[in-house]
Amino acid sequence: MTRVGIKPGVTYHPGYLSADQQGVLLAALAAILREAPFFTPRMPRTGKPFSVRMTNCGKLGWVSDEGGYRYQETHPETGRPWPAMPRILIAAWQELAPEAPLPEACLVNYYAGGARMSLHQDRDEQDFGAPVLSLSLGDTAVFRIGGTARRDPTTSLKLSSGDALVFGGPARLAFHGIDRVLTGSSTLLAQAGLDGGRINLTLRRVSPA
Ligand code: MD3
Numbered sequence: 366m367t368r369v370g371i372k373p374g375v376t377y378h379p380g381y382l383s384a385d386q387q388g389v390l391l392a393a394l395a396a397i398l399r400e401a402p403f404f405t406p407r408m409p410r411t412g413k414p415f416s417v418r419m420t421n422c423g424k425l426g427w428v429s430d431e432g433g434y435r436y437q438e439t440h441p442e443t444g445r446p447w448p449a450m451p452r453i454l455i456a457a458w459q460e461l462a463p464e465a466p467l468p469e470a471c472l473v474n475y476y477a478g479g480a481r482m483s484l485h486q487d488r489d490e491q492d493f494g495a496p497v498l499s500l501s502l503g504d505t506a507v508f509r510i511g512g513t514a515r516r517d518p519t520t521s522l523k524l525s526s527g528d529a530l531v532f533g534g535p536a537r538l539a540f541h542g543i544d545r546v547l548t549g550s551s552t553l554l555a556q557a558g559l560d561g562g563r564i565n566l567t568l569r570r571v572s573p574a
Pocket residue numbers: 472474482487497499508530532536537538539540541542543565567
């Protein structure tokens with residue numbers, strides 16, 4: 366398997382998931398979406414909607430609304446617990462983050478149309494010791510990562526369907542975002558009844574082991 370160092374703490378695994386594995390993951394996602402549909406997160410205080418829609422699986426899910434960013438055990442609209450994490454995700458975590466305790470949360474981001482995610486840090490977890498694992502499905506996206514200060518220089522990387530990225534150590538608190546999605550670059554998501562776009566899954570440890 367190809368493994369590319371992007372900067373300290375960031376490892377890129379292009380084509381980590383085979384076409385068959387992407388199909389297995391997408392089928393598991395379709396079942397997750399029936400139980401936990403995408404919701405539209407809103408910005409703390411202002412309530413401005415995100416362009417990215419989200420859902421989660423695993424014990425904890427990340428949500429955002431006027432009350433702030435947080436992890437919680439239930440879907441913000443249905444009130445039901447998040448669906449379990451599929452085995453294929455746990456297997457990927459064990460292979461790519463073998464030292465870390467098992468993930469507690471998997472955030473599923475859906476980018477349709479012109480959705481993007483502005484430069485931010487992920488710091489709502491109680492423990493930054495474990496890495497974050499990202500898996501991409503569907504259309505290719507232009508991803509950008511900088512340093513731990515917002516003004517640090519950034520590097521761009523195209524993330525395609527099946528790619529994995531691991532962010533640990535000095536990169537765990539790096540600023541990052543999605544500048545744009547290349548609409549129509551993949552037909553994979555149609556298999557799940559979605560009208561194109563991109564899905565990103567991020568697996569995380571939230572609390573100390
Ligand atoms: C670097 N998602 O959900 S994944 C997010 O493609 C998020 O949906 C983007 O940023 C997406 O918070 C980027 C790559 C990623 C995820 C988490 C990170 C990079 C990271 C955490 C720390 C450092």
